[in-house]
């Protein structure tokens with residue numbers, strides 16, 4: 066299935082107060098919306114729906130990593146705009162999520178996606194656990210049976226064509242997309258929601274969200290290893306620096322073995338496979354490509370997932386060329402590409418005491434580690 070994720074964030078957040086709409090207010094050092102978008106990294110194409118006045122802000126925060134769409138005057142109008150934008154794009158399933166639910170987990174998202182394999186619509190919810198009353202003028206006027214009642218959450222997932230038709234047929238004013246789907250006769254499976262996946266609605270919800278994130282620092286360590294063989298040539302590219310040599314490294318791209326190991330370390334920390342998964346060697350456009358493209362992609366993926374890079378350490382293993390005279394320039398080049406302070410980057414080298422393929426000068430190997438931190 067081809068999945069799109071629509072994140073609606075075009076509301077004004079009047080109940081939450083503050084000097085700016087709630088999706089732009091800071092949470093653990095980043096706008097709420099950055100957390101929400103990061104939660105869906107790798108799930109599918111992301112469309113973020115923004116108030117027309119916020120489009121510039123969206124470009125500044127996300128660059129080209131998501132598609133931006135202008136919202137409408139109600140939540141359902143905002144969703145509809147994004148669905149219309151995606152029509153004809155080949156999307157088969159769509160998840161629709163509130164930008165104001167930044168703490169949605171992979172478990173909740175995956176639960177909806179699994180249910181969509183057997184149902185045209187699925188959404189997470191929690192059973193009502195408190196007693197329910199009716200009340201008026203500050204007094205209880207009755208009790209309400211809570212059995213069979215659920216608290217609806219997002220992301221709500223749908224067959225794309227079905228929910229687009231349902232929105233087109235709906236008069237407007239629905240509380241959520243499940244209401245729109247049901248009005249069109251779709252059956253909706255209930256999946257497991259989470260208390261953590263609450264919607265920031267009132268000012269005190271920021272305190273709760275900060276508390277939840279505070280206890281959830283996520284530190285990752287990634288490891289990368291790569292080897293390229295020598296072939297006739299007059300220079301090698303290592304960590305972005307051209308080093309004169311009596312051979313060059315063989316590869317589909319520029320064969321920058323150090324940068325490849327580093328890129329794989331970042332992908333590894335994110336559990337996102339390796340360069341080959343993101344830039345398949347079978348695709349001709351990567352022939353001769355500067356490896357900077359791969360590293361830049363891995364760094365941006367980490368950022369999109371809410372991580373900053375703590376430090377990286379690259380070791381090049383070869384007899385020749387001698388790396389020492391170029392190591393600082395290599396670290397500076399990596400720092401430039403990654404947008405990091407040079408003090409967080411180490412490039413060093415070792416020989417293998419003339420043992421093995423590196424000792425016989427048949428090629429160069431590189432190992433790298435990277436730490437990623439989400440606070």
Ligand SMILES: Nc1ccn([C@@H]2O[C@H](COP(=O)(O)OP(=O)(O)OP(=O)(O)O)[C@@H](O)[C@H]2O)c(=O)n1
Nearest residue numbers: 073074075076077078079080138139143164165
């Ligand atoms: N015209 C609108 C209204 C709401 N939303 C989005 O729908 C989600 C859920 O709505 P809600 O919590 O009600 O947000 P607001 O409308 O911003 O809040 P309020 O009602 O307090 O003004 C939010 O992520 C909000 O940005 C939207 O995209 N377009």
Ligand SMILES: C[C@](O)(CO)[C@H](O)COP(=O)(O)O
Nearest residue numbers: 140163217218219240241264
């Ligand atoms: C879509 C929703 O978040 C599901 O719980 C909810 O319906 C939004 O409601 P609100 O009235 O806009 O707060």
